[in-house]
Amino acid sequence: MHYPWWYVPYLTAPMLIAVISVLHVLVSHYAVGGGLFLAVEVRHAYRTGDRAYLDYLHGHAGFFILLTVVFGAITGVGIWWTIGLTSPLATEVLIRTFVFGWATEWVFFVVEIAAAFIFYYYWGRLPEKTHTTMGWIYAAAAWISLVLITGITAFMLNSGGWATQPGEQTFWAAFFNPQFLPQTVARTGGALLLSSLYVYLHASLTAKDARLRNMIAARSARPALLGAVLITVGGIAWYCFLPPSATATLQSAAVLNVLVALIFALTIVVFFLIYLGPYRNPGWLSPGFAGSLCLFGIAAFSTGEFIRESIRKPFIVHNVVLANQIAPHEVMKLRQNGFLQSGIWTRAFVAERCPTAVVDNQIDASKLAPRDRLALGETLFLYHCNDCHAGTLGYSAAGPLLKGRPRDQVRAMVERLDDNYFMPPWSGTPEEARIISDYLMTINPARPAGPRHFMKTEGSAEEDTE
Amino acid sequence: MIDPRMLVDQAQAAPLPAPVWFIELFKVLGFTLHAVPMNLWYAGLLIALWLRLRGGKGDSHHLPEQRDGCCAQTRIASFFARQFGDRLLRQMPVIIAVGVNLGIVPLLFIQLAYSKFFYPATILMAWFWFGIIMLLIPAYYGVYTYVWGLRNGGRMAKWRVAVGWCAAIFFIAIGFTFANGLSLVEHVSRWPSLWLGHNVAGATLGTALNVGDPTLWPRWLLMFGFALGTTAVWAVFDAQWFARDAVGDDYRRWAWSFARKLYTVSMLWTAAAGSWYVFGTWADDLRRTMLDWPLLPLTVATAIAPGACWVLVLIGGSLQARRLGTAVLAIGQLGVLGINAVSRQVVQNLDQRPYLDVTTQAVDVQWGPLLMFLLTFVIGLAVVVWMIAQVRKYNT
Numbered sequence: 001m002h003y004p005w006w007y008v009p010y011l012t013a014p015m016l017i018a019v020i021s022v023l024h025v026l027v028s029h030y031a032v033g034g035g036l037f038l039a040v041e042v043r044h045a046y047r048t049g050d051r052a053y054l055d056y057l058h059g060h061a062g063f064f065i066l067l068t069v070v071f072g073a074i075t076g077v078g079i080w081w082t083i084g085l086t087s088p089l090a091t092e093v094l095i096r097t098f099v100f101g102w103a104t105e106w107v108f109f110v111v112e113i114a115a116a117f118i119f120y121y122y123w124g125r126l127p128e129k130t131h132t133t134m135g136w137i138y139a140a141a142a143w144i145s146l147v148l149i150t151g152i153t154a155f156m157l158n159s160g161g162w163a164t165q166p167g168e169q170t171f172w173a174a175f176f177n178p179q180f181l182p183q184t185v186a187r188t189g190g191a192l193l194l195s196s197l198y199v200y201l202h203a204s205l206t207a208k209d210a211r212l213r214n215m216i217a218a219r220s221a222r223p224a225l226l227g228a229v230l231i232t233v234g235g236i237a238w239y240c241f242l243p244p245s246a247t248a249t250l251q252s253a254a255v256l257n258v259l260v261a262l263i264f265a266l267t268i269v270v271f272f273l274i275y276l277g278p279y280r281n282p283g284w285l286s287p288g289f290a291g292s293l294c295l296f297g298i299a300a301f302s303t304g305e306f307i308r309e310s311i312r313k314p315f316i317v318h319n320v321v322l323a324n325q326i327a328p329h330e331v332m333k334l335r336q337n338g339f340l341q342s343g344i345w346t347r348a349f350v351a352e353r354c355p356t357a358v359v360d361n362q363i364d365a366s367k368l369a370p371r372d373r374l375a376l377g378e379t380l381f382l383y384h385c386n387d388c389h390a391g392t393l394g395y396s397a398a399g400p401l402l403k404g405r406p407r408d409q410v411r412a413m414v415e416r417l418d419d420n421y422f423m424p425p426w427s428g429t430p431e432e433a434r435i436i437s438d439y440l441m442t443i444n445p446a447r448p449a450g451p452r453h454f455m456k457t458e459g460s461a462e463e464d465t466e
Numbered sequence: 467m468i469d470p471r472m473l474v475d476q477a478q479a480a481p482l483p484a485p486v487w488f489i490e491l492f493k494v495l496g497f498t499l500h501a502v503p504m505n506l507w508y509a510g511l512l513i514a515l516w517l518r519l520r521g522g523k524g525d526s527h528h529l530p531e532q533r534d535g536c537c538a539q540t541r542i543a544s545f546f547a548r549q550f551g552d553r554l555l556r557q558m559p560v561i562i563a564v565g566v567n568l569g570i571v572p573l574l575f576i577q578l579a580y581s582k583f584f585y586p587a588t589i590l591m592a593w594f595w596f597g598i599i600m601l602l603i604p605a606y607y608g609v610y611t612y613v614w615g616l617r618n619g620g621r622m623a624k625w626r627v628a629v630g631w632c633a634a635i636f637f638i639a640i641g642f643t644f645a646n647g648l649s650l651v652e653h654v655s656r657w658p659s660l661w662l663g664h665n666v667a668g669a670t671l672g673t674a675l676n677v678g679d680p681t682l683w684p685r686w687l688l689m690f691g692f693a694l695g696t697t698a699v700w701a702v703f704d705a706q707w708f709a710r711d712a713v714g715d716d717y718r719r720w721a722w723s724f725a726r727k728l729y730t731v732s733m734l735w736t737a738a739a740g741s742w743y744v745f746g747t748w749a750d751d752l753r754r755t756m757l758d759w760p761l762l763p764l765t766v767a768t769a770i771a772p773g774a775c776w777v778l779v780l781i782g783g784s785l786q787a788r789r790l791g792t793a794v795l796a797i798g799q800l801g802v803l804g805i806n807a808v809s810r811q812v813v814q815n816l817d818q819r820p821y822l823d824v825t826t827q828a829v830d831v832q833w834g835p836l837l838m839f840l841l842t843f844v845i846g847l848a849v850v851v852w853m854i855a856q857v858r859k860y861n862t
Contacts, residue, residue, distance in 0.1 A: 003585045003586055004661065006669065007669035007671055013592075073567075074602050074603050075599070075603075082599075084584070084588060085596060088581070092581045092585070093480055095577050096481070097483075099484070100484075100832055103571075103843075104842045106567075107839070107842045107843050109567060110846055110850060114853055122860075126857070126861075127860065171834065171835040347472065348472045348658075348668075349667075349668030352467075353668075376667075381667075383669065
């Protein structure tokens with residue numbers, strides 16, 4: 001309502017963030033864990049004088065640069081790009097709260113880029129110790145970047161007392177939120193585990209020498225297993241420090257139940273495959289085995305990110321900004337003054353579309369032509385609901401969700417949206433609830449009869465649509 | 467038509483964590499530093515590809531046999547042109563990484579103080595703005611693909627050449643999208659018509675482009691003019707500072723001659739685009755303010771800066787200046803970009819002031835995090851300098 005809403009048909013605009021951010025985390029965790037892998041392994045290869053391993057690591061560093069510096073870095077910027085377009089209020093609040101956290105992270109990003117390029121492009125042209133130091137500088141800078149970004153993303157899930165306790169609205173209170181430590185531990189583990197999976201895949205495809213491949217398999221198994229343990233410990237702490245709304249959502253939404261079960265299953269599968277494969281039987285590392293392992297890991301990671309995004313509802317920033325770009329403290333004002341007339345862009349739209357319907361800065365519904373009434377209903381839907389719901393078809397589309405509900409039920413549901421604790425409260429006047437209900441009825445398909453087909457009594461007017 | 471003032475939110479989501487001058491300083495400084503590598507991929511990539519194309523099919527490591535006559539001279543000039551193209555292309559992956567990295571700074575600070583302008587403007591053209599990322603990834607990989615082709619002693623597969631040209635076109639398209647977005651950030655008066663022309667029930671479709679804004683085209687061309695100048699300066703700076711033993715004095719002489727020609731084109735180009743921008747598109751009020759005291763010196767300095775740098779190029783070329791001379795020239799070009807960035811900021815503030823004066827926003831300075839950032843900045847810079855020093859120490 002403070003900013004124009006971007007209508008993305010079928011998908012909904014915020015789903016673009018989901019797509020970009022999942023792609024990004026799959027590379028950014030490797031950017032952290034892979035840096036550590038290269039620093040540790042280059043040191044080992046220099047110490048043992050293993051030229052074949054050094055050659056392999058040189059090739060891996062090229063792959064690493066190509067993936068992390070290009071795709072990882074650009075998708076990282078892409079997340080920024082997209083959140084500004086789809087969640088401008090949340091982005092504004094986050095930037096005003098954390099700008100110096102981001103700026104500090106940028107400094108580490110600069111160090112990362114410089115260290116990564118020197119490490120790769122000056123391979124063999126620096127003394128061993130200096131070359132290894134470059135690797136360690138990269139690894140340290142990348143991990144600190146992870147810590148800094150985690151402080152911000154963790155705040156989005158649980159802001160602690162930041163929004164509710166007077167005097168707590170400081171950078172430090174926001175950064176050291178209840179989710180900070182659990183997520184830092186889990187993400188560090190994720191970086192170790194995921195990078196090992198990438199190493200396995202890369203080694204299985206490029207290392208032709210069996211001795212070398214077996215050594216890589218064995219040496220990367222320990223950080224992978226340590227990563228799995230850290231993910232588990234961090235994951236348990238993550239669950240313990242969830243805000244109540246997130247815990248409730250996680251427990252009650254069927255799809256999330258399935259996804260949680262899936263993530264456990266995938267983690268266990270990955271853990272045992274690493275233990276049985278690279279750790280106990282390094283010779284198993286074939287492209288098929290490594291590819292499967294990598295796919296399982298990527299599936300587990302993507303599932304985890306999806307769950308993390310889903311359970312934030314009804315907030316996009318816990319207790320600070322609701323999923324539909326409204327600050328919680330604005331809700332009562334909007335109910336009083338009207339959603340359409342309080343929003344910057346909705347008010348302008350009303351003024352353009354039906355100026356005569358505005359009386360004393362309030363919408364007089366009796367002066368709305370039927371077409372305008374439906375248009376304003378759609379405006380209310382797009383600005384109030386389209387963050388999470390497509391219209392007739394698409395992501396969590398409202399039409400199919402309402403299927404067959406009568407008008408009075410739809411209106412009652414609108415007015416009491418937050419009876420579902422994962423939905424933001426209705427933020428308009430009762431009249432606006434009627435207007436949006438009228439629009440919703442136009443995208444509300446008839447209810448399939450189902451068992452009612454057999455429950456019809458003689459003379460019943462019940463419509464059988466099947 | 468809607469009064470555009472209706473569309474600018476006056477409410478603050480939270481106080482600014484630093485004074486506006488500090489934010490503007492980092493925004494302008496960040497943009498200036500970003501402009502250097504950005505200029506090199508904007509115009510430099512095109513020029514490098516063209517020079518390679520013009521330079522024939524030979525490799526860039528073996529100088530053609532020197533014979534008397536103008537044909538031989540042309541062949542040698544083509545060889546050097548190709549050599550510069552190769553050098554710039556090989557540097558391009560690092561240049562892009564540095565440029566993207568430095569671009570984060572102005573992006574961060576524009577969102578901080580100018581959120582009320584930046585978000586609506588970019589949301590109105592959301593698909594195109596989002597498209598920047600979708601173009602940047604293939605453009606970046608396209609550059610890598612071309613550069614890998616250089617490993618084969620100069621022989622380049624046709625598909626790699628095509629990919630390289632596509633990357634250059636993508637970067638031009640990205641520049642055009644940026645010019646659209648930033649002109650829209652500045653010109654709120656353009657919002658209502660673009661919004662009403664591209665909306666469904668008041669929600670924007672994100673398909674608007676600010677092509678009807680008269681300032682868009684000269685702005686875009688102006689930046690391309692600066693990019694030509696930066697590429698010219700890079701040619702001599704690279705020859706003196708980075709090429710070292712890889713090139714001889716003949717190449718360095720060629721670089722000066724090339725820089726002189728290219729910078730002349732750049733200066734004429736910026737003069738034409740700048741005049742069009744100032745005298746053809748600025749509103750009377752804005753022109754009066756910018757051409758009156760106290761902003762007159764800034765406007766004049768911005769206008770003559772490319773000319774002053776051109777004089778430096780001429781002097782440097784006639785003296786065949788070495789490292790110190792090219793360093794002075796590079797600082798001069800940085801000054802051209804810097805003073806342009808300052809003027810752009812001033813013009814932006816003047817254009818936006820009727821809608822919202824950003825300097826009146828509440829400020830609550832976050833001293834601790836601010837010090838953390840400044841301290842990290844100094845340490846980070848020291849680490850980067852140390853790393854570069856190590857490279858120089860062991861690679862002289």
